[in-house]
Amino acid sequence: MKQYMPINKEQLEKLPIETQSAILDTLQAYEKVYVEYANGQYTTSTGISITCHYPDDHKFIGIAYWQDHYTREEHKQHIAVMNSYSSPE
Numbered sequence: 001m002k003q004y005m006p007i008n009k010e011q012l013e014k015l016p017i018e019t020q021s022a023i024l025d026t027l028q029a030y031e032k033v034y035v036e037y038a039n040g041q042y043t044t045s046t047g048i049s050i051t052c053h054y055p056d057d058h059k060f061i062g063i064a065y066w067q068d069h070y071t072r073e074e075h076k077q078h079i080a081v082m083n084s085y086s087s088p089e
Helices: 009-013 017-027 072-086
Strands: 032-038 041-045 059-065
Touching: 009 017, 017 032, 017 041, 017 059
Parallel strands: none
Antiparallel strands: 032 041, 032 059
């Protein structure tokens, strides 16, 4: 089975700006983000599924982990902000 390397900062910089932003924004609230390329565009998600048909240009790019892009303190702050949005007052 092929092993995918995590998407580090250097690899992140090679992706389109919109994809970089989507990855970093999602990592503020989640531990990892899956990145794929299909139908001429990059997609990001917090989960992954297997389908019976993929486009000819489909490619799994990799997985971005928060630890590779944020410090533990930054991640805690992001989670605290996210939790403040969902807490009833």
